[in-house]
Amino acid sequence: MALTGLPTVNIDFLAPERAPVDVKGGAVEGGRPLVGEPAAADISGGGFLSIAYEGCKITTEEQHEYVNFLGARLNGSFRNVNVPIPTDWWGPFPKIGGVRTPLVAGIPHSDGSLFDVGDDYVEETVWGEVTANAALRAGTLSMATTGLSRKLRHSDWFSIYHSTKGWRAYRYWRVISQPGGTNGTYELAITPPLREAVTAGTRVEFARPRFVGRFPADFTLPSVTEVFFVTKQDMRFVEA
Amino acid sequence: MDWVPSNVVDALASSHQLGIFTHIATTPPLRVWFGVEDIPITIESVDEGGAIYQGGGRLIGLPTLEVLVNGTADAVEFTMSGIDPATGAAVIDSIPPVRGADVYVGITTLDDYYQPMSQIIPLWRGTASHTTESSPTVSGHQNRTTTLGLAIAAGGETRSRPARSLWSAAHQKAIAATDRFCDNTSRMARMVQPVWPNY
Numbered sequence: 001m002a003l004t005g006l007p008t009v010n011i012d013f014l015a016p017e018r019a020p021v022d023v024k025g026g027a028v029e030g031g032r033p034l035v036g037e038p039a040a041a042d043i044s045g046g047g048f049l050s051i052a053y054e055g056c057k058i059t060t061e062e063q064h065e066y067v068n069f070l071g072a073r074l075n076g077s078f079r080n081v082n083v084p085i086p087t088d089w090w091g092p093f094p095k096i097g098g099v100r101t102p103l104v105a106g107i108p109h110s111d112g113s114l115f116d117v118g119d120d121y122v123e124e125t126v127w128g129e130v131t132a133n134a135a136l137r138a139g140t141l142s143m144a145t146t147g148l149s150r151k152l153r154h155s156d157w158f159s160i161y162h163s164t165k166g167w168r169a170y171r172y173w174r175v176i177s178q179p180g181g182t183n184g185t186y187e188l189a190i191t192p193p194l195r196e197a198v199t200a201g202t203r204v205e206f207a208r209p210r211f212v213g214r215f216p217a218d219f220t221l222p223s224v225t226e227v228f229f230v231t232k233q234d235m236r237f238v239e240a
Numbered sequence: 241m242d243w244v245p246s247n248v249v250d251a252l253a254s255s256h257q258l259g260i261f262t263h264i265a266t267t268p269p270l271r272v273w274f275g276v277e278d279i280p281i282t283i284e285s286v287d288e289g290g291a292i293y294q295g296g297g298r299l300i301g302l303p304t305l306e307v308l309v310n311g312t313a314d315a316v317e318f319t320m321s322g323i324d325p326a327t328g329a330a331v332i333d334s335i336p337p338v339r340g341a342d343v344y345v346g347i348t349t350l351d352d353y354y355q356p357m358s359q360i361i362p363l364w365r366g367t368a369s370h371t372t373e374s375s376p377t378v379s380g381h382q383n384r385t386t387t388l389g390l391a392i393a394a395g396g397e398t399r400s401r402p403a404r405s406l407w408s409a410a411h412q413k414a415i416a417a418t419d420r421f422c423d424n425t426s427r428m429a430r431m432v433q434p435v436w437p438n439y
Contacts, residue, residue, distance in 0.1 A: 041258040045275025045295075046354050136292070137279050139353025193354035195277050239276075 003166035003212050003240065008082035009053075011208075013066060017055030017232075021085050021157070023047040023192060024238075046192035049169060049211050049239040051083055058231045064223070067233060071221040074214060080240040082167050083213035085157050091206060092156055094125050094149040101125055102207035128158065128204030131185055137193045140176060143204050144185045151182050159209035162196040168239075169211040170194070213237035245358045248349050257350035261293055261360045262318065264368060264390070265342040283346055283360040317372065317389045318343075341368045343392045366392040 011019075025047035030038045058067055073079050093100040107121035114120050128143040145152070152175055159169040172188035179185055215221065216238045224231045242249075252258075263283055264270040273279055273293040282291045346360035372389035412422040424437055 039253075039255045041256055043258050043260060043274050045257065045259055045273070045279065045350060046277070048276045135280065137277070137354060139351075139355055189353055191354075192276070 003080060003164065004161075006080055006082050006166065006212065008084060008210060009070070009237075010066065011053065011084050011086055013063065014053060014056040014058075016053035016086075017057070019051060019053050019086050021049065021051045024050055048192070049213075050216070050237065051085060051213065052234060052236045054234045056233050056235065058224070058233055059229060064225065064229075067221065068223040070235065071223050075220045077215045077217050077219075080166075080212050080214050081237075082210045083237045084208045084210040085159075085169055087157050087206075087209065092126055092148045092150050092152065093207070094147065096125075100149075124205065124207040126206040128186075128206065130160075130198050130200055130202040130204060133200055134194055134198050136195075136197045138197075139189060139191075139193045140187060141170075141172075141190050141194070141198075142185060142187045145183045145204075145206075148182050148206075151178060152186050152188065156206065157209040158204050158206050159211060160194075160198060160202060160204055162198070165196040166212040167210045168195045169209045212240045214240045244361050248358050248361065251349040251351075251357060257354070259348050259350055259356060259360075261344075261346050261348075263287065263342075263344040263346075263360075264338065265344075266338050279356070281348070281356050281360055283344055283362050286344060286362065287360075316366070316394075317391045338368045338390070339370065342366075343368050343390075364394075366394045369393050 023046075025042050025044045027040045027042045027044075029040050032038050056067075058064055070081075074081060088100055088102050091100065091102060093102045095101070096104070102125060103122050104125055105120055105122045107123055108114050124147075126145070126147040126149075128145040131142045131144050134141055152172065155171050155173060157169055157171045159167050161167050170190045170192065172190050174189035176187040176189055177185075178187075214237065216236055219236050221233070221235050224233060259279070259281075260274040261281070261283070262272050263286060264272075265286075269287070269291075271287070271291060271293040273281075273295065275295055277295040278292050279295070280290065280292050282289065343366045344362045345364040345366075346362040348356045348358050348360055351357050369391040372391065374387050374389070408425060409420070409422040412419055
């Protein structure tokens with residue numbers, strides 16, 4: 001049940017039609033008073049992430065193999081995998097050729113050549129760095145950002161690679177302080193609270209935020225073969 | 241200072257985030273709270289500094305706890321479902337030492353930034369008795385669940401004596417032989433309204 005060094009679900013390859021991400025809390029209510037709504041108490045302490053990839057169109061041979069791999073690895077809900085959150089379209093990324101671009105691919109070696117097998121370097125366009133140590137379960141985080149195309153204003157997803165808890169995704173619900181320009185040091189109120197203490201200098205990833213996930217206990221992923229070799233599948237993950 | 245600090249009382253008066261914590265004084269102590277993921281917090285004079293409560297889960301049941309005031313001793317069962325195996329193993333592995341261990345249940349509220357607003361306020365203390373495990377048979381496509389339980393008693397809970405925590409007439413007469421103040425305590429059970437005696 002390792003949480004670090006996990007493979008990441010290849011969301012581009014699965015191309016889901018719809019991917020709802022949510023943080024599940026647990027609120028309980030008291031009895032209803034005469035004047036209206038009762039007070040509510042959340043006892044989850046911040047909740048946990050869940051995501052679904054709905055309508056993954058499985059057509060090619062390799063996509064069928066890949067779905068089979070996910071089912072083989074994750075059924076039973078005890079092995080984990082990194083699950084990316086698709087924010088490419090609305091995240092704080094620069095527009096290159098009119099398209100928001102979280103990742104730049106096709107970067108060659110300094111002499112212009114690629115790796116022997118034709119691979120290239122891929123670099124994130126936007127990232128951050130934690131500027132002050134934060135304790136386990138801190139609710140605020142200071143970070144210096146690089147490459148933002150707009151200010152952090154309402155809310156964005158980002159993730160941090162913790163040394164024992166692995167990838168964990170967070171979003172902010174309030175900007176406590178912000179720099180003069182677009183990039184600089186932000187202080188953010190985050191949710192859910194930090195899963196593990198971070199030290200100054202820890203990298204914060206905005207491109208394809210991800211978290212360690214597993215299948216919910218009531219979900220398994222079947223391997224489906226359909227006539228004409230086109231099928232659509234849904235899959236669900238919750239934070240491990 | 242009040243037992244429950246005033247800022248916590250204020251938070252409890254409207255919608256709030258509540259943290260519920262249990263501490264089982266095995267060696268080492270098992271600390272579980274009812275939220276998600278770990279939280280560093282202590283019960284004053286029970287936990288050492290730097291204690292961390294494990295996120296016991298998303299599905300955990302806490303029975304109604306009755307504070308014992310000269311009434312029937314209460315025995316309750318704490319259950320955990322859907323826990324991770326490490327937490328469950330910590331309970332199962334410690335079955336012999338868990339008997340007789342102190343169990344504390346406390347609460348505190350969390351502020352907007354998920355920070356506890358006080359140390360854990362212990363509200364209930366019991367003594368661990370025995371563990372139970374159940375995994376009911378399921379059919380069809382229902383989910384199988386495993387439930388670990390820990391029976392915890394408050395008051396006089398040993399097996400050789402009945403659960404009794406009221407001050408009997410014999411106790412009182414041992415101190416003051418002619419005092420009949422406690423003569424009618426045996427009639428005082430819960431849900432009974434005794435008639436005031438007319439001597």
